[in-house]
Amino acid sequence: MTNDHEQLFKPGFNGRGNLVYEPLSVLSLSQRLGRLRYACYQFSAWIITFLLIALAMLFSAEMVPEIVGIGFSLVFGLFLLIYTVGLMVRRLHDMDLSGWWSLLSLVPILNLPFHLYLYLGDGSSSMNRYGTPNPLPSGIVTLAGGLFWVINVLFITATIAFMVIAWLAPEWLLPYVTQLPDGWLGVGRGWIGSF
Numbered sequence: 001m002t003n004d005h006e007q008l009f010k011p012g013f014n015g016r017g018n019l020v021y022e023p024l025s026v027l028s029l030s031q032r033l034g035r036l037r038y039a040c041y042q043f044s045a046w047i048i049t050f051l052l053i054a055l056a057m058l059f060s061a062e063m064v065p066e067i068v069g070i071g072f073s074l075v076f077g078l079f080l081l082i083y084t085v086g087l088m089v090r091r092l093h094d095m096d097l098s099g100w101w102s103l104l105s106l107v108p109i110l111n112l113p114f115h116l117y118l119y120l121g122d123g124s125s126s127m128n129r130y131g132t133p134n135p136l137p138s139g140i141v142t143l144a145g146g147l148f149w150v151i152n153v154l155f156i157t158a159t160i161a162f163m164v165i166a167w168l169a170p171e172w173l174l175p176y177v178t179q180l181p182d183g184w185l186g187v188g189r190g191w192i193g194s195f
Helices: 002-008 035-062 066-094 099-106 111-120 139-168 170-177 189-194
Strands: none
Touching: 035 066, 035 111, 035 139, 066 099, 066 111, 099 111, 111 139, 139 170
């Protein structure tokens, strides 16, 4: 009797065509993550990390040497990086891809289309080798994740467009570059003549 009960509620299809979702775990590397949850978890991680870094810098200015605040900031940043890679792995699992594809985020120029793919790519609508899809998102996940999703998609698309224009037609950017103050980004006005 117990085995039938466990089999009935085991994640996946329970024999009658009904999908039983596996419980979500924020820190799991083996589960799947849909687009909205991916964006929402990223947004939450960024907010928490920003608040922790601000707190560390605030306390370091008042009580302890500043180097301690910088050290805490680096540790929080490292945790954010590790967590973000874990989110990428889960997002790739949702698209039935290996988590090793997340290494593309380290390759310059390819990392932008890769991140855009993570936001726009469609996940498997049914079970795949990494488990069940996520249950329907709650209102807060839809709102926060949707807003962060839109901002990131627009920002990545604009960055890719700017890079393509700067590469193929840099003269289009010349009127804007000449308005920059001398020494901005470590380049002087002599750099403009290279266009």
